[in-house]
Amino acid sequence: MEVTLLISSDVLRGYNDVLILCILLDSDSYGYAISKEIFKRSNSVYSIKETTLYSAFNRLQKNGYVSTYSGDETQGRQRTYLTITDKGRKYFFEKVTEWQVTKELVDAFMPKDAGKADR
Amino acid sequence: MNKLNEYIDNMFAGLPDNDDVRAAKQTITENMTDKFEELLSEGKNEAEAFGTTISEFGSIKELGREMGWDFWEAKTAENTSAQTGSPGSTGSGAAGGSGASSEQTPGEKATEAAKEAAVIFTDAAKETGATFSEWWSMPHTRSKRRIILTLVIRFFVIFFVIGLLGELLSRESGLLVVFSALAAVALTFYSRSPMRLETKGDTATPTAQNSASAASENGTSTSGVSNTNDGKADTTTGEHSSSKG
Numbered sequence: 342m343e344v345t346l347l348i349s350s351d352v353l354r355g356y357n358d359v360l361i362l363c364i365l366l367d368s369d370s371y372g373y374a375i376s377k378e379i380f381k382r383s384n385s386v387y388s389i390k391e392t393t394l395y396s397a398f399n400r401l402q403k404n405g406y407v408s409t410y411s412g413d414e415t416q417g418r419q420r421t422y423l424t425i426t427d428k429g430r431k432y433f434f435e436k437v438t439e440w441q442v443t444k445e446l447v448d449a450f451m452p453k454d455a456g457k458a459d460r
Numbered sequence: 461m462n463k464l465n466e467y468i469d470n471m472f473a474g475l476p477d478n479d480d481v482r483a484a485k486q487t488i489t490e491n492m493t494d495k496f497e498e499l500l501s502e503g504k505n506e507a508e509a510f511g512t513t514i515s516e517f518g519s520i521k522e523l524g525r526e527m528g529w530d531f532w533e534a535k536t537a538e539n540t541s542a543q544t545g546s547p548g549s550t551g552s553g554a555a556g557g558s559g560a561s562s563e564q565t566p567g568e569k570a571t572e573a574a575k576e577a578a579v580i581f582t583d584a585a586k587e588t589g590a591t592f593s594e595w596w597s598m599p600h601t602r603s604k605r606r607i608i609l610t611l612v613i614r615f616f617v618i619f620f621v622i623g624l625l626g627e628l629l630s631r632e633s634g635l636l637v638v639f640s641a642l643a644a645v646a647l648t649f650y651s652r653s654p655m656r657l658e659t660k661g662d663t664a665t666p667t668a669q670n671s672a673s674a675a676s677e678n679g680t681s682t683s684g685v686s687n688t689n690d691g692k693a694d695t696t697t698g699e700h701s702s703s704k705g
Contacts, residue, residue, distance in 0.1 A: 372487055373494035376516075390518025391488045396526040398487070418490060 357389065357397045359440070362406060362433040365425040371412065372398070375423070398423065406432050463510055464496055465489065471520045475529055484523065492517070619644035 364370060364378045372394065380388050401407040406429030412422040425433070468489050475481045492513050499509035523529075622640040 372491040373498075376491060376495075388516060391491055391516055392518030392520060392523035394491070394518075395484050395488055396523055399484075399527065418493075420490065421487065 353387075356436075356440075357393060358401055358406070359433060359436045360389075361394075361397055361401060361423075362425055362429055362436075365407060365423055366430070366433065369412075369422045369424040371420040371422050401429065404432075405429070463506075464492060464513060467510075467514055467517075468492065471517065475520075475524065480527060481529060484527065488517075614647075615644050618647045 360379050360382075361375055364375055364382075370378070376389055376391075376394055398407070401423075402409065405426060407423045407425055409421050409423055412420045468485065472481060472485045495516065496509050496513045499512055500506065504512070619640050622643050623636060626636040626640060
């Protein structure tokens with residue numbers, strides 16, 4: 342059975358940046374590849390919108406967490422690649438710690454079988 | 461491909477032409493083109509690929525708000541694109557996206573359309589110099605009410621100033637009142653149409669803010685599919701999400 346959910350914007354909003362940084366930890370990447378990777382790593386559960394992705398890129402760049410460069414031309418187009426900065430790595434691991442604390446806190450208020458709750 | 465570019469052009473049509481907007485448009489175009497071409501290479505036909513691709517666009521209003529662009533103009537563009545093929549109209553099915561959607565009653569749609577038309581007209585009037593009667597026939601938005609109030613206040617201030625000056629120079633009260641009123645009317649509307657007032661920060665709030673106010677009177681936009689709404693104003697992202705159970 343496939344159950345459709347809508348994720349609250351407030352829950353996910355602060356973590357789009359973290360998802361992107363996590364992908365960039367492995368290797369530099371570009372827009373569509375990052376979008377695909379998010380979809381894949383979420384087990385096809387989360388498909389990030391183009392406008393949301395661009396907002397996140399812009400925010401990460403403004404905060405100095407990523408920098409960009411022009412990659413090799415593929416399929417007639419020159420892609421802009423993102424690379425994570427040292428500041429971005431530091432921020433990512435801070436957010437990882439924050440998430441652990443947040444998760445434990447919220448879990449404490451959830452029913453034990455919350456994940457299996459029948460909608 | 462042209463259809464995709466047209467769609468993106470429409471989405472960005474109402475936004476200011478600056479480096480930020482151009483950069484966003486270019487990046488989003490690149491990403492959507494990648495997706496579109498990949499879907500074609502997977503054997504999807506052009507219509508399916510187009511529908512799926514645009515269903516992943518998101519909300520230009522939300523992007524505009526995030527980037528500090530003109531919110532109202534972005535909303536206008538969103539509505540314009542809805543007429544040519546919005547994610548809500550064609551994309552959700554092709555994307556296999558979630559089924560949740562927001563519905564508007566015909567009355568709400570008509571009201572929203574009328575208000576949108578009013579502000580579109582105001583923007584156009586600012587450029588073309590529409591006549592007062594054309595402007596007057598527009599539906600009453602908050603922007604319009606503010607302009608009318610500004611004109612009334614201006615009229616009375618001018619009327620009393622001229623009247624006071626005339627009182628010092630003449631004792632002909634009847635003639636003075638008529639003259640003051642005529643002069644006040646002339647000076648109130650002197651050399652500018654009401655629409656022009658919208659560009660004057662000292663007499664009326666800028667068009668963008670007025671328009672945003674008018675738009676906010678409508679509540680949040682509803683596209684007919686959850687995928688297009690990921691705005692802060694809404695409680696759900698509309699990002700496609702499903703879990704298998």
